[in-house]
Amino acid sequence: MKRLTVSILLILLLGTLFTFTGAVLAEEYPDKTIQIVVPWGAGGGTDKWTRALSTVAIENYGQPWSVVNIPGSSGMVGWKEMLDRPADGYTIMSTGMSNIIAPIMDSSSAPYTPEEVRPVAIYNFQNPVLIALPDKEWSTWEGLKNYLTENPGRLTIGSALGVSIGTTSVLEQAGLEANLVIYDSTGEAITDLLGGHIDLAIPPPAVAAPLMESGDAVAVLNSGIRDIDLPKFEDVPSAADLGYTGFSTIRWMGMHPDTPDEIVQYANKAIGEMIESPSFQSMMKSMGEKPVWVPLEEVEEIYNHQAKELRRVLENIDL
Amino acid sequence: MGVFVGVTVGALPGLAISTGMALMLPLTYYMNTGPALALLIGVYKGATFGGSISAITFSTPGIPAAAATVYDGYKMMKRGEGRKALQMALYASVTGDTLSDIITIVLATTLAVVALKFGPTERFLVMFMAFILIGTLSGKNIFKGLISGSIGVLLALIGSDPVSLVPRLTFNLWWLRDGIPIIPMIIGLFAVSKMIEELFDIIERKRKNEEIEKQDLSIIKSLFSKASAKLTWKEYIGCWREMLIGTTVGSIAGMLPGVGSSGGAFLSYGVAKQFSPNKENIGEGALEGIAAAESGNNATMGPTLIPLLVFGIPGSVGAALIGSALTFQGATPSPRMFELHPTIIYSLFVLLIIANAVNLFVGNIMIRFYSRLGQLPKYILIPFIIMLAIIGTYVVSNNRYDVIIMLVIALLGFLLNLAKFPTAPLVIAFILTPLIERTFRIAIQTSYYDYRVMFDSGLSKALLGITIILVIGITKLKDKSKKITGDLEEE
Amino acid sequence: MGSKIFSNFKFTNKVISIILLSIFLILLIYTYNMDWSQKTARDGITAGFFPKAILILSMIFCIGMAVNTYSNEVPESLEEFDFKNLIYVVISLFICWGYFLLLLELGFFISSFLFLSLSIYFLGPGSWKVSLITTLIIIVFVYTFFSLIQVPSNIF
Numbered sequence: 006m007k008r009l010t011v012s013i014l015l016i017l018l019l020g021t022l023f024t025f026t027g028a029v030l031a032e033e034y035p036d037k038t039i040q041i042v043v044p045w046g047a048g049g050g051t052d053k054w055t056r057a058l059s060t061v062a063i064e065n066y067g068q069p070w071s072v073v074n075i076p077g078s079s080g081m082v083g084w085k086e087m088l089d090r091p092a093d094g095y096t097i098m099s100t101g102m103s104n105i106i107a108p109i110m111d112s113s114s115a116p117y118t119p120e121e122v123r124p125v126a127i128y129n130f131q132n133p134v135l136i137a138l139p140d141k142e143w144s145t146w147e148g149l150k151n152y153l154t155e156n157p158g159r160l161t162i163g164s165a166l167g168v169s170i171g172t173t174s175v176l177e178q179a180g181l182e183a184n185l186v187i188y189d190s191t192g193e194a195i196t197d198l199l200g201g202h203i204d205l206a207i208p209p210p211a212v213a214a215p216l217m218e219s220g221d222a223v224a225v226l227n228s229g230i231r232d233i234d235l236p237k238f239e240d241v242p243s244a245a246d247l248g249y250t251g252f253s254t255i256r257w258m259g260m261h262p263d264t265p266d267e268i269v270q271y272a273n274k275a276i277g278e279m280i281e282s283p284s285f286q287s288m289m290k291s292m293g294e295k296p297v298w299v300p301l302e303e304v305e306e307i308y309n310h311q312a313k314e315l316r317r318v319l320e321n322i323d324l
Numbered sequence: 325m326g327v328f329v330g331v332t333v334g335a336l337p338g339l340a341i342s343t344g345m346a347l348m349l350p351l352t353y354y355m356n357t358g359p360a361l362a363l364l365i366g367v368y369k370g371a372t373f374g375g376s377i378s379a380i381t382f383s384t385p386g387i388p389a390a391a392a393t394v395y396d397g398y399k400m401m402k403r404g405e406g407r408k409a410l411q412m413a414l415y416a417s418v419t420g421d422t423l424s425d426i427i428t429i430v431l432a433t434t435l436a437v438v439a440l441k442f443g444p445t446e447r448f449l450v451m452f453m454a455f456i457l458i459g460t461l462s463g464k465n466i467f468k469g470l471i472s473g474s475i476g477v478l479l480a481l482i483g484s485d486p487v488s489l490v491p492r493l494t495f496n497l498w499w500l501r502d503g504i505p506i507i508p509m510i511i512g513l514f515a516v517s518k519m520i521e522e523l524f525d526i527i528e529r530k531r532k533n534e535e536i537e538k539q540d541l542s543i544i545k546s547l548f549s550k551a552s553a554k555l556t557w558k559e560y561i562g563c564w565r566e567m568l569i570g571t572t573v574g575s576i577a578g579m580l581p582g583v584g585s586s587g588g589a590f591l592s593y594g595v596a597k598q599f600s601p602n603k604e605n606i607g608e609g610a611l612e613g614i615a616a617a618e619s620g621n622n623a624t625m626g627p628t629l630i631p632l633l634v635f636g637i638p639g640s641v642g643a644a645l646i647g648s649a650l651t652f653q654g655a656t657p658s659p660r661m662f663e664l665h666p667t668i669i670y671s672l673f674v675l676l677i678i679a680n681a682v683n684l685f686v687g688n689i690m691i692r693f694y695s696r697l698g699q700l701p702k703y704i705l706i707p708f709i710i711m712l713a714i715i716g717t718y719v720v721s722n723n724r725y726d727v728i729i730m731l732v733i734a735l736l737g738f739l740l741n742l743a744k745f746p747t748a749p750l751v752i753a754f755i756l757t758p759l760i761e762r763t764f765r766i767a768i769q770t771s772y773y774d775y776r777v778m779f780d781s782g783l784s785k786a787l788l789g790i791t792i793i794l795v796i797g798i799t800k801l802k803d804k805s806k807k808i809t810g811d812l813e814e815e
Numbered sequence: 816m817g818s819k820i821f822s823n824f825k826f827t828n829k830v831i832s833i834i835l836l837s838i839f840l841i842l843l844i845y846t847y848n849m850d851w852s853q854k855t856a857r858d859g860i861t862a863g864f865f866p867k868a869i870l871i872l873s874m875i876f877c878i879g880m881a882v883n884t885y886s887n888e889v890p891e892s893l894e895e896f897d898f899k900n901l902i903y904v905v906i907s908l909f910i911c912w913g914y915f916l917l918l919l920e921l922g923f924f925i926s927s928f929l930f931l932s933l934s935i936y937f938l939g940p941g942s943w944k945v946s947l948i949t950t951l952i953i954i955v956f957v958y959t960f961f962s963l964i965q966v967p968s969n970i971f
Contacts, residue, residue: 046721053648077723078501079484086722107501110489114498161770166489186769187487189762192644196631202443203770292651467880468828471835474873478842481866488856493846493866516911520904526938527903703939704949707931712957714915715923719961727915731908738904743831744890761865769858 034094034268035068041258042098044083046076051256054129054294055099058276061285065278072099080104085116092261094268097125102167102254102315109316119316122259124308125269126276127299129256132229133168134213134241136222137205138198144223146242149205153181161186163194164207171228171244171252172207174318178249198222210235211293229253234295252314255307273301345371345645357653357668362675364649368642369421369679372585372622373687376413376614381406382709384515388506389585389624391751392593392617394514399609407691411555412563412611413618414687418680419567420619421626424575425676428626433634438579441783444770448763449787450577451587455756456791472745476753479504486762487769499725508717508730509754513747515713516730517737519706526702555611563615566596570616574623579631585624586755592620626676633669827887832880839877843870910934927954 041059043052055072062070075083084104090096108115143149143160153160153176161184162172169185176183183205188194191208198206199221208216210233216222217237227233227243230251244251258276260269277298279285289296299307345367375387380397393413400409442450482493483503494500570592577588596616597606606613628643650668717730740747768775779788846852852863880886917926928950935946 073722075722077505077721077725078499081498081501082721082723082725111484111491111498111501114491114494114496114501116498159772161772163766163770184769184772186766188766192631196440197443197770200440200443292648467832467876467883470876471832471873471880474869474876477869478866478873481869485851485854485856485862487858487860488854488862490851490854490856490862492851492862520907523907523938524900524904528900701939704935704953706938707934708953710911711914711927711931711953714911714918715927715957715961718915718918724915724919727912731911735904735908742890743826765858765860773858 034271035066037068037095039066039068039070039094040090040096041070041072042083042087042096043072043074044076044080044086044098044100044104046074051099051101053292054256054289054296057285057288057292058099058128058279060288061279061282065282066275079107081107081116084122087259088117088121088261090261092263092265094260094264094272097258097260097272098122099256099258101256102170102311105312105315106166106319109319119312121262123262123264123269124257124259124304125272125301127255127257127304127307128276128280128296129294130229130231130253130297131168131209131256132227132231132233132243132251132253133164133171133207134210134224134233134238135162135172135205135207135226135228136198136213136216136224138201139220139223141204143204144225146226146247149225150179150181153183157182158184160184160205161203162205162207163188163197163203165189165191165194167254168207168209170254170315170318172226174252174314175226175228175244175247175249177318177321179247210238214238214293227251235293250314252311252318255311257304257308270301273304345642358671358675360649360653361646361668361672362679364646365672365675365679366682368646369622369625369683370686372625373414373417373618373683374690375621376417376618377410377690380409380413380614382515382705382712383518384709384713385510387585388510388755389589389621390617391510391514391586391755392589392621393614395748396606396609396611396613396617400611400614403609405609408555408559408611409614410691411688412560412614414684414691415555415560416563416567416570416615416618417622418684418687420571420574420621420623421683422677422680423571424578424623425626425673425680427571427575428630428676429673432630441781443781443784444763444767445779445781445784446787448760448767449784449791450591451756451760451763453591453787453791455753455760468745469749472740472747473749473753475740476750477757479509479750480754480757481761486758487765503758504729504733504754505721505726506755507720508726509733510751511713511717512730512733513737513751515709516734517741519709519713520734520738521741522702523706526706559611563612565599565601566592566612566616567619569596569599570619571623574620575627577620578624578627585621585628587759588624589617589621590752590755592623593617629672629676633672827889829881829886831890832877832886836874836877836881839870839874843867843874846870923958924954927957 039062041055043055045051052072052074059070059072062068075086077083080100080103083098083100087096087098105119108118112118137144137149141148143152149160162169163186164172166187168191169187173185186194186203188197191206191212194203194206195208195212195216197203205225207228213222213224214235214237217224224238224241226247227238227241228251229243230245230253232238232243233241258272260272280296280298286296345364371387372389375385375390376393376397379385379390379393380401383394383398383401385391385394397409397413400406478493480503482500484491484501491501573592573595574585574588577591578585593606593613593616596612606616625642629646632643632647653668713730714727717726718724720726737747740750771780779785846863846866849863852861852867854862856862914926914930917929920926931950931953932946935949936943939945
């Protein structure tokens with residue numbers, strides 16, 4: 006029994022020693038496996054992106070990435086886990102928008118604010134598209150506008166919460182009123198659209214593209230802030246074309262807010278190389294997705310802008 | 325290979341089908357289309373059967389969909405008929421699965437059009453029907469069943485309101501924002517609370533200085549020795565009605581996004597409980613109950629792929645993952661899939677069928693082993709299962725709060741068992757409540773808050789009619805059975 | 816005197832239902848007093864509507880349970896139940912929690928070894944040989960399973 010206790014103590018001691026040497030060697034970052042926290046379940050969109058990125062980590066980041074899914078409470082558990090770990094750059098969180106939404110909606114009990122993170126990279130802009138069945142009065146932006154002016158609130162738009170922000174914001178700027186119904190998943194909303202139970206839906210472009218190709222649906226509006234680089238999308242008006250400010254959901258990575266600057270800069274550059282690597286690019290192309298790389302200064306600017314805009318829209322729309 | 329991993333994943337409590345498949349997904353980047361799909365479909369099917377293994381042997385459903393199997397399965401295990409129960413689960417799974425796959429293959433395009441007819445209101449009514457059917461599981465004391473069901477609803481209501489996103493009943497704990505996750509709930513309620521009860525027995529006997537069964541290392545050897553009674557062909561065929569019910573109900577449930585395999589299992593279990601000739605025994609350890617539940621949850625497997633293949637819309641997480649594997653292979657699921665990639669579609673169909681045969685083979689080997697595992701002495705089994713439960717709960721989401729929830733639910737389950745409340749209504753209410761609430765609220769929103777618009781379509785009227793008939797029918801049946809039991813009690 | 820009353824006290828279904836009734840009542844009062852329960856969603860349903868409805872419904876069920884034919888029956892599992900034993904239940908749950916914390920700190924092998932070998936020793940016939948050997952077998956068995964499917968977790 007005693008020997009067991011002694012050996013446990015020894016192991017504990019060794020463990021702490023290792024952590025200390027890790028901190029001392031910060032300038033040699035990275036010298037061990039990087040833990041990537043995905044605050045969502047395995048198999049989701051962000052998880053798919055992150056796992057695809059991790060396949061090119063060794064060559065470009067210098068160390069392998071090990072992806073850990075920590076879902077729960079709209080992504081808040083994963084974010085908190087990242088904050089609880091040391092600010093040494095060995096834990097990176099890779100996520101989307103929902104765990105920014107959660108602490109805004111529930112500010113009284115949330116364990117963090119959206120500002121408590123050091124954004125290091127944005128790797129994807131998603132420009133959700135407003136789609137409708139073809140040959141309806143509201144199948145073009147002009148038609149939609151006229152229809153809603155005459156019948157305020159009499160069109161039902163089905164969407165998941167995150168991707169709906171852009172359209173909500175544009176409609177609000179245009180002074181239009183629609184019946185927005187929040188679904189659990191985009192898939193459910195589209196089934197209802199195709200079945201004629203709702204009038205419009207807001208999927209991400211990769212989901213919309215095959216439906217547009219087959220002629221089952223037409224795109225009314227690109228509610229995002231960037232152009233969509235896919236065939237069939239050239240003629241779709243974007244929020245900016247119409248004179249409104251759109252909103253794109255971003256997929257991004259962040260570190261502990263106290264992480265040293267050199268590490269953040271290294272991470273941003275290295276992730277850029279990973280995104281640019283041909284094998285990752287071709288992987289994403291086959292999925293119909295488009296990765297981007299954004300320099301560090303812009304990352305922070307965009308992140309702060311998105312967080313602010315999100316706060317504004319969420320406070321304005323009455324859920 | 326896929327099936328083997330799948331059965332393993334399914335048999336481990338906590339690891340859901342989607343987890344297993346998601347973990348395999350990166351491997352498929354580097355495979356050809358055939359093997360990649362084979363791996364995923366294998367995991368998909370294997371895990372659904374595997375979930376019932378632990379449901380029967382340890383009363384711990386490996387996946388939520390296997391929760392309906394626990395009621396009959398674990399009782400049979402306790403009677404020493406574990407092997408029979410496991411075999412029934414396997415054969416029913418494979419039967420339901422194969423039949424529904426054939427339905428999928430033959431009718432894919434037609435069914436997809438039918439599925440589109442189910443709007444929010446219709447989905448709500450289907451869910452509601454499931455709820456009503458389940459109301460009959462309450463056992464002898466109706467009020468206890470109802471209270472236990474209400475507790476289930478109450479637990480399910482914890483978390484954000486689905487429309488206004490305001491946290492309800494969370495007692496200001498941020499980690500309850502998304503409510504109680506299903507896996508800690510099920511593991512706590514079934515596995516850990518049962519184990520605490522058993523633990524209790526042992527402590528009690530120790531205090532009274534009773535003799536504990538003396539066993540030595542030979543018990544481990546016995547794990548590999550000859551197994552107990554097998555399932556006979558006659559018993560298997562005897563359950564044809566239940567398997568048919570399971571297949572039909574499961575196929576319909578599978579087609580509808582959001583109903584899923586748990587819905588399919590409970591729905592067919594409920595239907596079988598109403599219409600099976602052996603309905604009195606279902607829930608008391610009857611093969612028929614296992615047959616209905618297992619064929620019901622496996623029959624959802626094939627049909628969930630229908631919306632994916634015909635419209636490119638995944639009906640479940642499993643289907644979504646198969647979809648992304650197809651995308652990686654360059655065949656993005658879309659309405660034109662049948663024209664563009666016929667070979668892939670047909671190899672998918674062939675694989676669906678082959679996977680069943682492999683499932684049968686691998687399942688049979690696993691059964692031999694597992695049915696013996698349940699016969700380990702209690703003092704080994706209890707720590708072992710508690711360990712598996714804790715690791716299983718944690719590993720799914722690496723979320724320590726899940727473990728807290730699991731242990732609290734275990735205490736609740738223990739107290740409920742102590743006061744002889746049936747736990748079945750609780751779990752079912754817990755699983756169905758969020759689905760019902762969500763579909764209901766989407767339904768009233770999409771019909772502009774007008775209840776007449778909600779029931780405008782012919783289909784919803786028909787479903788409403790069936791629901792009303794069911795309610796009346798069940799109350800009548802209840803009266804009748806009460807009379808019978810009442811008579812018996814008087815005698 | 817007090818103990819005598821207590822010894823005559825039986826946990827009939829009536830008593831159980833009254834206990835539950837009071838728990839539901841407390842929850843109902845709690846719900847009524849919370850800000851969130853007043854917040855109305857777009858579809859006109861307040862966040863507190865479903866919780867309150869179901870709480871009231873369960874209270875009605877409790878009353879039903881208190882007056883129906885089985886109300887004076889004592890559940891057999893409660894007949895000889897010694898309520899001091901509940902403390903063991905709570906202790907065992909805390910041991911589980913302790914094992915979990917250990918798992919996070921020390922990893923799978925050491926903590927599981929400690930947990931399994933000790934609990935098998937104390938629950939079983941008290942032979943170190945049996946407990947150590949079964950522990951080893953179980954640990955190897957579980958580890959192979961989890962590593963086979965490559966579960967990404969920091970405890971392995």
